[in-house]
Amino acid sequence: MGYHRAGFEVIGVDIKPQPHYPLEFHQADALTFSLEGFDAYHASPPCQGYGITRNIHTCKDKDYPLLIPDIRQRLVGTGKPLVIENVPGAPLQYSIMLCGLMFGLKVLRHRIFEISFYCMQPGHPYHRNIKIGKDGFCCVVAHSAVKGNSNFQYPARKAMWVEAMKVDWMTKYELTQAIPPAYTEYIGKYLMEAALAAKRRSQEIMELEV
Numbered sequence: 001m002g003y004h005r006a007g008f009e010v011i012g013v014d015i016k017p018q019p020h021y022p023l024e025f026h027q028a029d030a031l032t033f034s035l036e037g038f039d040a041y042h043a044s045p046p047c048q049g050y051g052i053t054r055n056i057h058t059c060k061d062k063d064y065p066l067l068i069p070d071i072r073q074r075l076v077g078t079g080k081p082l083v084i085e086n087v088p089g090a091p092l093q094y095s096i097m098l099c100g101l102m103f104g105l106k107v108l109r110h111r112i113f114e115i116s117f118y119c120m121q122p123g124h125p126y127h128r129n130i131k132i133g134k135d136g137f138c139c140v141v142a143h144s145a146v147k148g149n150s151n152f153q154y155p156a157r158k159a160m161w162v163e164a165m166k167v168d169w170m171t172k173y174e175l176t177q178a179i180p181p182a183y184t185e186y187i188g189k190y191l192m193e194a195a196l197a198a199k200r201r202s203q204e205i206m207e208l209e210v
Helices: 068-076 156-165 172-177 181-209
Strands: 011-014 024-027 041-043 082-086 095-098 111-115 138-141 145-147
Touching: 041 068, 068 082, 082 181, 095 181, 111 181, 156 172
Parallel strands: 011 024, 041 082
Antiparallel strands: 082 111, 095 111, 138 145
16 A cells, blocks of 8 residues: 555555455465566565564474565566565565654554665654553564553454554454555655666667667
């Protein structure tokens, strides 16, 4: 949704059904889905194998897919601008880190982005005085769970999450796995410039060849 707001026509791909996805969607394997005809790419490989919760005793023996190298190889091969998103600790290159406080959101959800084009790193607001569960603030707990005051009951808690993330089309579980659209809208403005520049270069090369 953030890229859509930045001006892109967005097509989503996931190996699992996503009935609440608000834009065009294809259920398919992103490692085999055709990449032809796109101007830019964003990938969010599964994060469970890279996050700090991988060290929790209930997770140590689980087999999580580590797909960043494979998806990076596919996207780099296109020669187009690309973004790969994951949790802190994931093996991403040339990363920037985004947090909800950078965009005035009441959620502390740190995510890192591997980006193949110029993109400014926003300033990171001070966290220490934030009182989670108070004044509408939510936080990231464990492997991305949105969490508010434990005294809130669903759907009151979900309403708090919706307000914090500025997302109103997802289920409670989907909210725990998502990043705020403000993140990709911010990156999308830089991505749009990179995609347009790449198209101009391609057209110039074609004209020279003619």
